[in-house]
Amino acid sequence: MIVKFDATEQEIADVNAIVGRIVPKICTATGRDLENVLLSTRMDLIATHANGCPMDFARMRKADDFNILHDVVGIKNHLNRKTGRLERMFLPRFAKGAGE
Numbered sequence: 001m002i003v004k005f006d007a008t009e010q011e012i013a014d015v016n017a018i019v020g021r022i023v024p025k026i027c028t029a030t031g032r033d034l035e036n037v038l039l040s041t042r043m044d045l046i047a048t049h050a051n052g053c054p055m056d057f058a059r060m061r062k063a064d065d066f067n068i069l070h071d072v073v074g075i076k077n078h079l080n081r082k083t084g085r086l087e088r089m090f091l092p093r094f095a096k097g098a099g100e
Helices: 009-030 034-050 057-061 065-078
Strands: none
Touching: 009 034, 009 057, 009 065, 034 065, 057 065
């Protein structure tokens, strides 16, 4: 199976804003390399969205850091990188239809 990374220009802009806001905080707290975490987090969010769990990035972009962090870390921990699908029953708070 090929992992898809399909997203609209607006979704990509929202993801970039989300990642640009939360990843520097993660890297400061963990000492991880900023560039690597920026890229992998962008890819994780788009892969999740394009492979079976559509995300509401506009709503996520407006959320507080705690709730964004929940989804970013949950996706990182539950994303199957071979299929692009979330596993082990994880549902992001900003999945379309969740928590609206």
